[in-house]
């Protein structure tokens with residue numbers, strides 16, 4: 176079986192701290208600390224490894240924290256090819272309020288890979304496409320990276336007939352869409368920013384997803400935190416409502432959905448099954464601390480608890 180390749184150009188060490196009752200502008204005492212290898216593509220690779228899917232994490236790393244990430248990936252048996260850049264890998268601080276169960280994220284900008292390293296990455300990416308079943312591109316671009324970088328990578332994958340899933344925001348997302356990825360996973364805020372509007376109904380979200388599908392994208396999955404998700408293809412739209420959990424940290428929940436989406440594609444699942452798998456994966460991860468992700472057993476166990484509704488679609 177060919178591998179699923181994930182691209183994380185701007186990885187991070189995620190430092191998750193819990194506080195009892197976060198007070199803005201006051202002294203907050205930290206109760207617990209944990210660190211995980213993070214960055215969207217890396218989180219997707221962590222889930223796929225747990226799902227026993229052959230996966231390789233591509234991207235960059237830098238400095239001492241880059242070594243920490245490599246070591247954590249090695250411990251989890253995840254194969255990686257992270258080119259070493261100058262500078263230091265960012266540490267992203269995630270503050271979990273135990274009272275409200277809310278997670279506040281403070282993400283650093285990260286190192287800047289040189290133009291030569293970006294070209295080295297493109298070459299490596301292109302040559303690895305021959306053994307790729309699918310490519311997942313996720314997260315912010317490191318400072319100084321051309322905003323059309325995802326667009327360039329998606330074009331290369333399309334030329335070789337390799338399917339891509341894009342999970343980015345802002346300009347990188349907008350430009351990436353121009354290359355027509357196979358699938359997109361925006362969260363509701365990213366979708367609203369893309370359309371420069373606020374959505375108040377499921378119908379409006381489906382209609383926005385359909386506009387993307389009319390550009391040639393095959394699947395659009397919109398995640399909405401505790402409200403669940405909407406999965407849209409050319410002919411179907413499915414709403415998934417998550418089962419109740421006590422969220423411990425929602426970081427990586429969206430990435431777990433992306434991993435389950437990739438898993439569903441390579442296993443040829445129906446849209447309804449994909450909606451169950453992606454929702455269960457995101458929800459299980461949201462019930463775990465730090466950037467810890469779901470396992471295959473946990474997800475399989477919860478599939479039946481996901482509420483699925485069909486939404487009408489104008490074909």
Ligand SMILES: Nc1ncnc2c1ncn2[C@@H]1O[C@H](COP(=O)(O)OP(=O)(O)OP(=O)(O)O)[C@@H](O)[C@H]1O
Pocket residue numbers: 361362363398399400401402403404417418419420422425426427428429430431432453454455457458461
């Ligand atoms: N509070 C919650 N209760 C139940 N499920 C949740 C909750 N928060 C998130 N989830 C699950 O996780 C999925 C993804 O959440 P969300 O929309 O926050 O992703 P995201 O913004 O892409 O996250 P990230 O970028 O941190 O990975 C949701 O569709 C839902 O299934």
Ligand SMILES: O=P(O)(O)OC[C@@]1(O)O[C@H](CO)[C@@H](O)[C@@H]1O
Pocket residue numbers: 185187189212213214215218267280282313314315316426427428429430466
């Ligand atoms: O700053 P970006 O690249 O947009 O997002 C990075 C990040 O918040 O995304 C992951 C969760 O999805 C975390 O592991 C990581 O810290």
